[in-house]
Amino acid sequence: MDVLSTLFFDYTFQVVVFGSSILGLLSGVIGSFAVLRKQSLLGDAVSHAALPGICLAFILTSNKQMEILLLGALVSGLLATWLIMVIVKHSKVKFDSALALTTAVFFGLGLVLLTFIQKSPNSNQAGLEKFIFGQSSTLLERDVTIMFLVGIVILIVVGIFWKEFKLLAFDQSYATSIGLPVYWMNSLLATLTVIVIVMGLQSVGVILMSSLLIGPAVAARQWTNHLSIMVGLAAFFGCISGLIGTVISSLGRQIPTGPTIVLVISSIVLISMLFSPNRGIIWKMIKNNQRKKEFASQLKKGG
Amino acid sequence: MENEQIEKTTAIRLNQLTVAYEAQPVLWNVSVNIPKGRLTAIVGPNGAGKSTLIKSLINLIKPVAGEVDFIFEQTKDENYGNNKNLVAYVPQNGSVDWDFPTTVLDVVVMGRYGHIGWFKRPKKKDKALANEMLLKVGMADFKDKQISQLSGGQRQRVFLARALVQEAEIYLMDEPFQGVDAQTEKIIIQLLKELKTEGKTIVVVHHDLQTVPEYFDEVILINRELIGSGPVETTFTKELIAKTYRQNQTKPWEEE
Numbered sequence: 001m002d003v004l005s006t007l008f009f010d011y012t013f014q015v016v017v018f019g020s021s022i023l024g025l026l027s028g029v030i031g032s033f034a035v036l037r038k039q040s041l042l043g044d045a046v047s048h049a050a051l052p053g054i055c056l057a058f059i060l061t062s063n064k065q066m067e068i069l070l071l072g073a074l075v076s077g078l079l080a081t082w083l084i085m086v087i088v089k090h091s092k093v094k095f096d097s098a099l100a101l102t103t104a105v106f107f108g109l110g111l112v113l114l115t116f117i118q119k120s121p122n123s124n125q126a127g128l129e130k131f132i133f134g135q136s137s138t139l140l141e142r143d144v145t146i147m148f149l150v151g152i153v154i155l156i157v158v159g160i161f162w163k164e165f166k167l168l169a170f171d172q173s174y175a176t177s178i179g180l181p182v183y184w185m186n187s188l189l190a191t192l193t194v195i196v197i198v199m200g201l202q203s204v205g206v207i208l209m210s211s212l213l214i215g216p217a218v219a220a221r222q223w224t225n226h227l228s229i230m231v232g233l234a235a236f237f238g239c240i241s242g243l244i245g246t247v248i249s250s251l252g253r254q255i256p257t258g259p260t261i262v263l264v265i266s267s268i269v270l271i272s273m274l275f276s277p278n279r280g281i282i283w284k285m286i287k288n289n290q291r292k293k294e295f296a297s298q299l300k301k302g303g
Numbered sequence: 304m305e306n307e308q309i310e311k312t313t314a315i316r317l318n319q320l321t322v323a324y325e326a327q328p329v330l331w332n333v334s335v336n337i338p339k340g341r342l343t344a345i346v347g348p349n350g351a352g353k354s355t356l357i358k359s360l361i362n363l364i365k366p367v368a369g370e371v372d373f374i375f376e377q378t379k380d381e382n383y384g385n386n387k388n389l390v391a392y393v394p395q396n397g398s399v400d401w402d403f404p405t406t407v408l409d410v411v412v413m414g415r416y417g418h419i420g421w422f423k424r425p426k427k428k429d430k431a432l433a434n435e436m437l438l439k440v441g442m443a444d445f446k447d448k449q450i451s452q453l454s455g456g457q458r459q460r461v462f463l464a465r466a467l468v469q470e471a472e473i474y475l476m477d478e479p480f481q482g483v484d485a486q487t488e489k490i491i492i493q494l495l496k497e498l499k500t501e502g503k504t505i506v507v508v509h510h511d512l513q514t515v516p517e518y519f520d521e522v523i524l525i526n527r528e529l530i531g532s533g534p535v536e537t538t539f540t541k542e543l544i545a546k547t548y549r550q551n552q553t554k555p556w557e558e559e
Contacts (some may be wrong), residue, residue, distance in 0.1 A: 167416055
């Protein structure tokens with residue numbers, strides 16, 4: 001317990017925890033729309049596709065400053081999203097195949113570049129591989145300040161376009177028919193998704209970032225039938241996963257943060273799938289049993 | 304003079320409308336005037352391009368050639384893009400995920416989004432109108448229900464209510480009677496007839512030949528190309544129906 005209390009009074013640790021919590025919260029909000037639009041895996045493609053961007057940014061600038069690396073990630077993430085949309089629109093390749101294709105190509109390129117960087121004699125190269133699984137201890141106060149400000153902007157945008165995003169997620173054809181600029185709304189939502197993913201690369205990493213996007217939303221859906229409650233709950237689940245995950249990974253030495261956060265959110269998903277009322281598996285089993293018994297007793301009475 | 308007469312009674316004018324998926328045309332050279340204030344059925348076999356026709360009217364599918372003009376009462380502008388609110392589209396109810404976390408009332412209020420505009424929330428007036436239309440389609444008791452709990456017929460009625468709150472002049476409905484119960488079918492057709500008496504134009508993709516004479520005033524027979532159009536009494540004839548449903552339709556675009 002002593003370790004924990006020292007930890008909590010540690011300023012650096014406070015910064016890191018705050019950053020991970022913001023990240024989880026934003027993932028929950030944006031992930032809810034991704035899940036409802038059946039685009040969960042888009043997040044996976046984008047985060048994998050960020051790796052070559054990070055590497056290229058480093059190769060081009062020989063600079064390891066976080067803003068520059070994440071700018072590279074943002075560009076290649078957006079490029080991948082755009083590429084997927086173009087492939088789906090202009091060929092017979094379906095969404096899932098386009099997704100798998102783009103993910104593999106970009107991530108493959110990223111790994112090649114990463115190896116190239118690691119083999120090069122540049123002494124400045126160490127640390128890029130941290131982006132694979134994430135290490136939130138690398139979060140600086142400045143990073144978290146930026147995350148906080150960007151996060152507020154994202155929440156405001158979601159608030160402003162709430163009813164449009166809702167309609168877009170529910171019925172895109174109808175949205176088009178009443179004059180919603182569906183193309184631009186889709187692009188806006190995709191851009192927000194890419195931004196959230198890029199923010200998570202540092203602490204969660206390219207491989208597992210999509211779980212943080214999907215997990216909170218899937219868990220939240222189990223507990224409610226209202227979009228607003230679902231988004232709020234997903235934000236909460238994401239937030240506490242970021243918090244708890246970071247605490248656990250800070251307690252041990254060299255425990256990567258990404259996998260820890262993902263394990264926490266996965267536990268929340270599991271509990272939600274099993275025990276939530278109405279939709280939970282256990283709840284359904286109990287209800288079914290009750291009904292069977294009722295039917296049986298009714299049949300007995302009748303016969 | 305005669306031309307003006309036609310102008311006044313036409314709601315949608317299609318001129319040489321041609322639609323293709325990839326290089327394969329699915330609708331070929333369709334020119335037809337859909338009359339104002341009437342109930343019109345679009346009839347044809349599976350794959351004849353009925354849904355495609357409706358979707359291409361409102362740009363959900365972009366035609367490769369031809370024009371569509373809408374003649375509205377409230378405006379002289381014949382461009383659909385500028386007057387989307389005056390056309391209410393009712394998609395097939397299988398086209399959305401009914402497990403979406405929202406309520407019946409919420410879905411109906413979505414029909415008001417075009418009126419509400421950007422940056423604003425639905426007001427009391429919008430919700431009152433939604434409640435009124437839910438009452439009309441016999442779904443008032445379901446307004447707070449989650450939409451996954453609805454039957455096929457109830458879903459269709461919710462979609463109809465959503466179109467009604469749009470307060471449009473023209474209603475385009477894609478297979479509204481597909482997989483619905485008898486009660487729903489009765490409610491829907493009664494409402495459509497009511498809309499007609501208010502001077503609205505209703506166009507319905509329909510697959511049940513039996514009910515065409517009972518439900519509709521006008522019929523458009525298509526099988527990739529226009530086979531016939533006009534009042535049901537004169538157009539919905541055995542010969543034309545047979546021609547519409549003839550197997551191995553020749554491909555009109557491959558003829559000389």
